């Protein structure tokens with residue numbers, strides 16, 4: 142048990158899939174894992190451990206935003222020994238060629254600041270994905286997939302239209318709220334990390350998926366995450 146996770150030692154797998162939404166953790170565990178078992182529900186942040194094709198996997202919610210992701214990723218890595226951390230999240234598309242339900246693989250994550258910014262001082266650290274995980278996820282994609290940079294925001298309701306313009310102009314694919322800190326922690330502790338993001342809304346058009354789809358409609362990215370984590374070669 143840690144400050145924020147109720148699982149006993151040995152109840153968290155080395156491979157963790159990390160949705161922001163705890164109900165997505167429950168849905169994905171029940172749909173994809175063999176013998177899923179609830180191992181933590183501290184503060185309602187559901188975590189399930191089971192197996193996929195015999196391989197141990199934990200699905201753990203992270204909540205929204207980098208401070209929340211930072212708490213769970215730190216404890217999963219430092220206290221439970223997680224080695225492969227794959228965010229399975231939603232995002233808003235920033236480019237016209239990207240459609241609702243497409244998948245974005247976050248090769249790198251820009252941000253204005255993250256919980257780690259203060260330790261870097263003047264350094265602008267560039268948080269990047271694990272290349273092997275990224276390549277394997279792309280190879281397993283059953284839906285249109287886009288690979289490139291994303292923006293990890295501290296706000297959902299952003300008043301900065303000038304910032305959106307600059308992100309679009311510089312080819313940023315999508316916006317979400319956790320990846321920059323996840324990649325930074327993975328670098329710090331020499332772990333493997335990737336963010337696989339399903340497009341839930343389009344920043345340019347305002348089109349959006351309804352809430353039930355965001356909770357349960359994201360099977361393709363869960364399959365990609367599991368294949369990326371366990372594919373050989």
Ligand SMILES: O=P(O)(O)O[C@H]1O[C@H](CO)[C@@H](O)[C@H]1O
Nearest residue numbers: 160161162205230231317318
């Ligand atoms: O669907 P999740 O994984 O929570 O991801 C996105 O959705 C939330 C905002 O609605 C933020 O956490 C953002 O990163």
Ligand SMILES: O=c1cc[nH]c(=O)[nH]1
Nearest residue numbers: 231232233316317318
């Ligand atoms: O952070 C997020 C996540 C999904 N969609 C958005 O527009 N922003």
